[in-house]
């Protein structure tokens with residue numbers, strides 16, 4: 001309500017305040033490659049949105065780097081590459097069309113929830129010392145659709161999406177600052193790429209890296225992730241995330 005009153009067209013929910021005597025640790029899960037895979041549903045929806053909203057016959061995304069970028073930055077990059085002014089108006093048009101196209105795309109994706117995810121988050125949701133949040137470069141609307149489509153939405157109390165920041169580290173800093181103002185405890189980032197590890201460093205968080213996405217174990221080790229598992233069936237992941 002506050003965000004809408006301030007005129008922002010896509011309000012992001014406020015983080016939950018911490019009412020417990022002991023501040024809980026917030027576990028920030030990345031989505032793609034960490035919780036689930038959607039097999040390029042986002043890219044195909046963005047292409048469709050560009051064609052439909054701006055009347056393009058073809059969309060060229062050669063030279064657009066996807067890894068580690070937020071959807072806000074990707075939308076601007078697609079517009080620039082097509083020679084369209086990346087004005088706030090055009091970004092808003094593309095975002096709306098993309099979200100609409102994504103709704104269909106995610107329903108038909110051959111992707112799914114990654115191994116061990118459901119058991120892990122069900123177990124974590126029983127522990128009052130942690131709260132589960134999502135931190136992703138996706139727009140909050142499409143992040144929500146992904147979680148909903150695969151039955152994960154109910155477990156997460158907050159979605160931090162890539163609608164306000166160009167870089168994931170800035171997104172992480174903004175989320176951490178909001179939680180600290182509300183009395184939140186420490187943070188842990190769970191992700192599949194070096195970008196997630198860098199996000200963790202940016203907010204002085206621990207990082208659990210998982211090798212189910214686009215990052216290799218070698219890359220994650222080189223980036224010095226605190227704990228690395230092949231996938232979330234590894235029982236050491238639960239123990240690590242429940243550490244005080």
Ligand SMILES: [Mg+2]
Pocket residue numbers: 030031032033034191192193213
């Ligand atoms: Mg990822």
